[in-house]
Amino acid sequence: MNAPNLPLRADTGALLDEVLALRAEVVAGAQPWMKRFMRDAGAPQPALANLAHYLAFRRHDHRSLQRQLMWRGISSLGRLESRVLPTLDAVIAALSALTGRASPITPPAEHDYFDGEARLRKATDALFGPPPAGRRERIMVTLPSAAAGDPDFILDLAQRGMDVARINCAHDDATAWRAMTGHIRKAGETVGRRITVLMDIAGPKIRTEAVLALDKKAKLAAGGALRLVAHGTPRVTADVPFAAAVSLPELVTRLSIGDRFRYDDGKLEGTVESTGEGEAVIRITRAKAHGIKLKPEKGINLPDTALGLSPLTAKDHDDLVTVAECADMLGYSFVSQAEDIDLLEGFLAEHCVNRPADFPLGLVAKIERPEAVKNLPDLIARAVSRRPFGVMIARGDLAAEIGFERLAEMQEEILWICEAAAVPAIWATQVLEGLVKTGIPSRGEMTDAAMAGRAECVMLNKGPAIGTAVDLLDGLLKRMDAHAFKKTPTLRALKSW
Known part of the structure; x- marks a missing residue:
């Protein structure tokens, strides 16, 4: 040399x-x-x-x-x-x-x-069914309540490219869910491919119930104060002019001074300023420029508070029997630790025994809280040997829990962990939200949807222009598949120059 x-x-x-x-x-x-x-x-x-x-x-x-x-x-x-x-x-x-x-x-x-890639493909097929022609990712669509009485609506989505239909068990009832599932099965027969069904149990979602404002026209803004009450009618005072009851009253008694509070997917933020007998006062630290109207049935996140809640509620127990009968996959909300998997498996084994052996019920763990992120490897290890398993990056609650500024890096890390474990991931919450609601996407939405192609499934929410959104996402994902796989750019010929 x-x-x-x-x-x-x-x-x-x-x-x-x-x-x-x-x-x-x-x-x-x-x-x-x-x-x-x-x-x-x-x-x-x-x-x-x-x-x-x-x-x-x-x-x-x-x-x-x-x-x-x-x-x-x-x-x-x-x-x-x-x-x-x-x-x-x-x-x-x-x-x-x-x-x-x-x-x-x-x-x-x-x-x-390349064996790891093959393992991930096999796990993805086991959970969602075979992929559509020309596209690696599956498209999941959340069905509206009206879909129970509109089989043509579901057929149209299947013809446009829907691969998975999501039924949110926080809404409607078993009769509506069975009707939706029947329409989905018939739509699959018509288009010549299996459209799978995810039924998402509600879990212990914390929401506002009755609300009260000293001035009905006023809005909560930065610097304002909100009283949460555990029992009875919300009460307002001159120094705390807004109040709300909550769906899980015991949580109010678990709040400590300094605990963070987020309302309606993080549209408003505050901290616990004081606590008293069955109530707590929240000082608002961040809100939209002109404030936010306090409303019932809006989500609350308490990222610093030890909730001590079971991820399965009495309602979930009732709903799981129908889920096991109708669904291909179960969406598990608020799962945080490996023992939560055991809790669910124990209930399914005891109460949901009539499942066909050739169609095992898949499980999708919704990653919504910091504990779930921290315990993700253990959650995966506890679940993967029992049934087809996937992870949903539930970006709405997750952003409200960990903070919007950390969401981008956290969704990346979850994707990496899932890929390492050959676990399919679902990219969820507000994908093409503007397009779904108004028929016109924003530039940022288009970029987000393109980035979603690194997951195995992309979820769209319900809205007036959902059919148009499925069309657009189907074409976008097919094109992006030719440019990148996960973190790896692929060198398709460029035709712009």
Whole structure:
């Protein structure tokens, strides 16, 4: 070798040693996770092993290493979610070749390198059914109450590209849900593909009930005060001119001074200023410029408060029997820890025993609270061995819980964890919301919908222009599929120049 190349070879040899040490560290760091997952899932599973390796890998900052690999034309490790050890092994083999040393690690075969992607495809098909022609992602649509009496509406959505119909069990009743499900099955027969059904149980949603304002025309604004009452009629005073009862009164007694309060998906924020017998006063710290009208039936989020609530309510117990009868998937609201999976499984085993063996009920965990994010690996390990499983990034409640400024990074991290574990993810809440409601999308909505293509399913909410939104999303996702897969750009020919 020419003398000028000797320093480069030496530097590359040191880099090889660094990657070898990193691999050993990842394997060792994954062992506690592996033991933890095996307690939940029983026998080791390749997807959970890869998740354990990913969690160990992401404990440290690898940005300097990435740049050293990048300029040598070697994988920068930035796309290894589904294949942690295969990626490290491929990098080790490439660095060994550059240094002229025999690789101490056997490089992965092509099949082994891409096996994580195959696992994710299989899990996605098991949960949602086969993919539509020309599109990897599924499109989910939340049905309005009127769909129970309008089979043509559901057929139209299926013809436009709906793959999954979502029924929100917080609304309507078992009779309406059975009618909707019947229409969905017939629509699937007509279009020649199975349209699957997600039924989303309500869970312990905290909402305002009766509300009162000293001045009925007034709006809550920054600096104002709101009284929450646990029992009785809301009362207002000159210094606290707004008041509301809540759907779960015991929560008022669990509030502490300084706890954060968010109303209506974060449209208004405040902190607990004082507490008293069966009530608490909230000082508003942020709101829209001209304030917000206080209304009943609006959601409340309390991200700092230990709620101590079961994710299954008495209503959910009643609804689950119909869900098991009608649905392909169950949407589990407010799940926060692995024990919540056991709670649900115990109820299903006891009360929902007539499920056809060839169509197991899938489970979708809705990630809505900080505890669910923190416990996501354990939730996955507890659930994946029992039935088809997926995760919904419920961006409305999640943003209200963790803060809007953290939502973008958190949805990315959830996508990465799910990909590492071969768990399909649903990108939900306010996708193309302006288009669905008014027929005209915003520029930001279009970008958000395009980014949603990194999930396995994208959810649209109900609205007057939902058919147009399905059309647009179907075409957009098909085009974006040709440009990117997850975090990996794909080099489709460009035709603009």
